[in-house]
Amino acid sequence: MSAATTRALTAAATGALLLGLTTACGSSDAASSDGTVTLRYAIWDAVQQPALQKSIDVFEKQHPKIKVKIELNPWAQYWSKLQTQMAGQTAPDVFWDHVAYFPQFAKQGVLTDLTPYIKSDKLNTSVYDAKLLAGWQQDGKQYGLPKDWDTIAQVYNKSMLKKAGLTQDQLGGLTWNTTDGGTFVKALQKLTIDVNGKHPNEKGFDAKHVKQYGLALASANGQTDWWNAATQNGCKLQDKAWGKWTLDQQSCVQAIQFVRDLRLKYHVAVPASVTNTPNGASLPQVLARKQAAVVWDGSWDLNAYQGSMKGNFGVAELPSGPVGKGTVYNGLSNALYAGSKHPKEAWELVKWLGSEESQKIIVAEGSVWPGIPTLNKDFVAAWQKRGVDVSAFSKAAEGTTVGYPLTTSSATYNVKVQDAFNQVWLGQQSAEEAADSVNEESNAAIK
Incomplete structure (x- = not known):
């Protein structure tokens, strides 16, 4: 979503x-x-x-x-x-x-x-x-x-990626870690430019006046951003289907911190004040306006990109994390x-x-x-006729996935996570504090 x-x-x-x-x-x-x-x-x-x-x-x-x-x-x-x-x-x-x-x-x-x-x-x-x-x-x-x-994949602006000297295969083959961000952050640094033409890894970069970001993330509950990073870091959102939330485990907190760092430490992701507000820009809008070169988004938005970008977009797999690739399914x-x-x-x-x-x-x-999975090839063919290769979504589905949490406390979770995690993305609360509070209150609401 x-x-x-x-x-x-x-x-x-x-x-x-x-x-x-x-x-x-x-x-x-x-x-x-x-x-x-x-x-x-x-x-x-x-x-x-x-x-x-x-x-x-x-x-x-x-x-x-x-x-x-x-x-x-x-x-x-x-x-x-x-x-x-x-x-x-x-x-x-x-x-x-x-x-x-x-x-x-x-x-x-x-x-x-x-x-x-x-x-x-x-x-x-x-x-x-x-x-x-x-x-x-x-x-x-x-x-x-x-x-x-x-599933979730990286949707990118073709012209912006080409200008930075990156290819779809390179984008889908990136890796991240919790130490220095890995090749994923290095690629996003190439795609992030301030008003003076400087990149975040260059002296004099102005983080307060960025013309173009490498990445945009926008999810109230985590489905299109940190749930995926969490899966790539070995985090389980629940101990089992219909069970308890386990957001307070270290692998989850590390993934949340990494998503926070993309915005506040590395300065390669669009600030949450732009995307995670009641009237914030949608991911298709951000990509079409060239506010960011890459977004993490779900396959449900494909027609929105086609409508606004007329084929000037592509789809690549998500990067690999410390334990490999992974996505929400x-x-x-x-x-x-x-x-x-x-x-x-x-x-x-x-x-x-x-x-x-x-x-x-x-x-x-x-x-x-x-x-019906035997029809996936027909969906790929339908989009190839439009000049877009969407197979990254199906490749993700065939790999490591985490299902949308099955729980009777989803209503409580969706309310609590939006407030707590937006504070994390804005630098007003730590990843650990947010994970602990949302985890506790969501588990307390299980019926």
């Missing part, structure tokens, strides 16, 4: 702390006199809607008695509206679910267990990535089918609302959206990586 997205996640998480959800008795009845059922399908990304509509058009032809109405609610309003609808027992029949909300929804009984449907239809779930499928399971129950996946699911009055028809839609036929239609548009 982009900075704007994660800020919205935090706001929605705050609402989740206050809103007590109950298992709904039923969504609004949408059956017509001729027996045709209209299902409501909630999504948040307008970029994906055209591809989804193509898929749904095929679904409706195959199921003439089922109509599907897409309800598009931007991310900033999506979760608060969905939670309100659930409380009022009027939620959409099918909706996009995020791992940050899944534990809470599963606990509150607003998700349908798909296991009986899967068994009855003898659905072959082995076509999905096992890690993605497992991410939507709790107590032996399956609460969603994988819709897509995402996440994905969405299509979930079936427990209060739907048309559960059988809603299951048909969920099953269709998770099918290879449907995901092929969506992948051809290049909006998201597919939940």
